[in-house]
Amino acid sequence: MSNPLALAVLACLWEKPMYPYEITTTLRQRGKDDSIRLNFGSLYSVIKSLQKHGLIVEQRAEREGNRPERTVYEITDDGRTEAHDWLREILAVPEREYPTLEAGLSLVALLEPAEATDLLRARVASLDTTIASRRTVLGRTREAGLPEIFAVEADYHLALLEAERDWVERLVERLDAGTVGGQDMWARMHALLAAGKPVDEIEGELVDEIGAANLAALDELATGHAPPPQPPAPR
Numbered sequence: 001m002s003n004p005l006a007l008a009v010l011a012c013l014w015e016k017p018m019y020p021y022e023i024t025t026t027l028r029q030r031g032k033d034d035s036i037r038l039n040f041g042s043l044y045s046v047i048k049s050l051q052k053h054g055l056i057v058e059q060r061a062e063r064e065g066n067r068p069e070r071t072v073y074e075i076t077d078d079g080r081t082e083a084h085d086w087l088r089e090i091l092a093v094p095e096r097e098y099p100t101l102e103a104g105l106s107l108v109a110l111l112e113p114a115e116a117t118d119l120l121r122a123r124v125a126s127l128d129t130t131i132a133s134r135r136t137v138l139g140r141t142r143e144a145g146l147p148e149i150f151a152v153e154a155d156y157h158l159a160l161l162e163a164e165r166d167w168v169e170r171l172v173e174r175l176d177a178g179t180v181g182g183q184d185m186w187a188r189m190h191a192l193l194a195a196g197k198p199v200d201e202i203e204g205e206l207v208d209e210i211g212a213a214n215l216a217a218l219d220e221l222a223t224g225h226a227p228p229p230q231p232p233a234p235r
């Protein structure tokens with residue numbers, strides 16, 4: 001199990017047996033769909049997977065009036081154990097995530113520097129709007145007396161948005177000032193492309209300019225650890 005929606009389903013059924021639509025309604029009423037991707041199609045797949053692994057079981061089938069029959073599910077003892085163990089791991093062990101912004105930054109050289117800078121500037125403006133809205137909502141929940149623990153994930157999300165906004169703004173400022181390392185090379189690459197120079201020739205020039213040592217450092221940065229030591233060259 002790796003989908004956080006499965007953990008949310010286990011958490012709902014921990015409270016009481018529910019049918020799928022009730023689970024969806026409960027998660028949405030509590031604002032959990034802001035932290036966990038939720039749609040009805042994936043919910044049914046998750047439920048079937050949980051059932052297959054023996055973490056939930058069908059408790060009963062019920063029908064109201066002329067509505068279709070619905071299945072009520074309940075959590076098993078194994079499901080309670082799995083929910084506890086899974087949540088402990090999520091909270092304690094950092095996991096590699098893949099934010100779309102990080103993916104975009106890793107491929108930003110496909111765009112010209114000026115265009116990339118304008119797009120990042122637009123992102124800052126969009127983040128400003130989102131942050132202001134979330135601060136307002138979070139403030140209202142606090143004024144209403146909602147205990148902090150019930151909105152702690154919203155506070156975390158706001159902190160991430162604020163950190164992203166500040167980081168992107170600093171990058172835009174440096175791009176405007178032309179102080180980002182390699183920015184001139186980036187601009188020259190696009191100038192050569194516009195002039196019709198073949199991509200492989202441009203890549204060869206860039207590799208020569210960057211140098212083997214810097215390329216090795218780039219590999220280390222990408223993997224997050226130093227490469228294994230190489231044996232000494234034979235004399």
